[in-house]
Amino acid sequence: MVEASNTLKVFHYLSGYGRFVKAMTVNEWEEKVLNHIDKLRDELVKLCQDLIKIPSWDRKTRGEAEVAYCVGKTLATRGIQTEYFESHPNIENLVATWEVNKGKRILFNGHVDVVPPGEDWTVDPFAARIRDDRIYGRGAVDMKGGIACQAIAISALYDLEVPLMGTLILNAVGDEERQGKLGTMWCIDNIWEKINADAAIVAEPSGIGQLGFAVNIGEKGPIWVKVTTKGEKAHGSIPGAGKNAISMMLKLLQALLDDKPPTIPPPITREAIINQLAASLNIDPQLMNSFIHQGDEPNPISAGIEGLTTTTMNIGTITGGVAANVVPDRCETQIDFRILPGQQPHEMIDFIQAHAEQLGMSEICKIEIIESFTGNSIRNFEHNKFVTTVFNASNEIAGPSVHFLLPFATDGRLLRKAGIESTVAYGPGNMTFAHIADEYVPIDDLLKVTKVFAISTIRYLGLKK
Numbered sequence: 001m002v003e004a005s006n007t008l009k010v011f012h013y014l015s016g017y018g019r020f021v022k023a024m025t026v027n028e029w030e031e032k033v034l035n036h037i038d039k040l041r042d043e044l045v046k047l048c049q050d051l052i053k054i055p056s057w058d059r060k061t062r063g064e065a066e067v068a069y070c071v072g073k074t075l076a077t078r079g080i081q082t083e084y085f086e087s088h089p090n091i092e093n094l095v096a097t098w099e100v101n102k103g104k105r106i107l108f109n110g111h112v113d114v115v116p117p118g119e120d121w122t123v124d125p126f127a128a129r130i131r132d133d134r135i136y137g138r139g140a141v142d143m144k145g146g147i148a149c150q151a152i153a154i155s156a157l158y159d160l161e162v163p164l165m166g167t168l169i170l171n172a173v174g175d176e177e178r179q180g181k182l183g184t185m186w187c188i189d190n191i192w193e194k195i196n197a198d199a200a201i202v203a204e205p206s207g208i209g210q211l212g213f214a215v216n217i218g219e220k221g222p223i224w225v226k227v228t229t230k231g232e233k234a235h236g237s238i239p240g241a242g243k244n245a246i247s248m249m250l251k252l253l254q255a256l257l258d259d260k261p262p263t264i265p266p267p268i269t270r271e272a273i274i275n276q277l278a279a280s281l282n283i284d285p286q287l288m289n290s291f292i293h294q295g296d297e298p299n300p301i302s303a304g305i306e307g308l309t310t311t312t313m314n315i316g317t318i319t320g321g322v323a324a325n326v327v328p329d330r331c332e333t334q335i336d337f338r339i340l341p342g343q344q345p346h347e348m349i350d351f352i353q354a355h356a357e358q359l360g361m362s363e364i365c366k367i368e369i370i371e372s373f374t375g376n377s378i379r380n381f382e383h384n385k386f387v388t389t390v391f392n393a394s395n396e397i398a399g400p401s402v403h404f405l406l407p408f409a410t411d412g413r414l415l416r417k418a419g420i421e422s423t424v425a426y427g428p429g430n431m432t433f434a435h436i437a438d439e440y441v442p443i444d445d446l447l448k449v450t451k452v453f454a455i456s457t458i459r460y461l462g463l464k465k
């Protein structure tokens, strides 16, 4: 850091010939920052490895706090202000703040917890081994890689004393995988003034393989519903003497499947997604369309597009009955709806209720919400300055990029709801590698995303003249 800033002062002096100090242009700053991030490659890789090596899935350990300290140390050793806020005996939420000049504020949000490692790993999930320029381990993409990029992006800007017109904040939180009540939600409720910003990036993985990178402008809301049908027991040899709760449930579920849940126009249309993907692959949109519609069998791309543009329903569990020769008096199912921004949870309840009524089952059918989050997205995202800034930087640095709506929940929804509407989810690694065995992040992704974070920051905040 010292060496870099001295070099800068010499540069300022020489370029001004001792009399006029030539201010560096935005392009010159950007080039300098990109070069510096290349020099920080080893530190970036080591930080990502160090974070993975701390298991942070078990609330009974200090794992989540230790990861936050490790991120904070990277910034504090440089001189950036760090504070820790305890929301649980084992969770310390980190807030690192660098106020460069008065101006806009950008928040980098990342979660330090991970899901349990699970089975089927071919490598140690906490060894952070490097193979083929990829770092393997639980949390590599979701999302210790992303936090490492955020910390190094801020460090790179700080090392070079880039005269940004604003403030950078890094909030590394716990508890995201358990819905964020002790992490981002806690920070919003308790230390809002410290994290409130004009724009935010949640570093969830957003690589989509050959299709490039997705700048996620919002997310759908998961609504989990439990439906129970109540029948009457009888001997299995005389089924008519009872009321079969499973048979009734089957009728209801078939009606729901035939009708499909109510949906509304999505923030990004099907056509827009197809056009973007075609542009990413550099092929004709019509060709893309015909590829997606090939045959009657759903293919992964058409299923993915349906997930991004409509309300979906998955019947996840069904239980009932005690033995083959007993008419079951109870059957229970759990359904996962993913609603679009603008829809309300009760619409899914009304949907089930209406079918139950139609089948004459409203008396024996109980419907309960188990989990419910409304989705949200950035309104008019095509005209949002922050979205455009991140999107353009991603296109230039990371490769072909697209706008997406996430089908699953992130802490981004909490930040948008709290008032930081311009919140995007964007980070290194393929989004489908989260929560699986042999999770890995390519080192190249880490470098690219760190650069996108830093360049977006320069362009969004602007530089002091």
Ligand SMILES: [Zn+2]
Pocket: 111, 142, 143, 176, 204
């Ligand atoms: Zn995550």
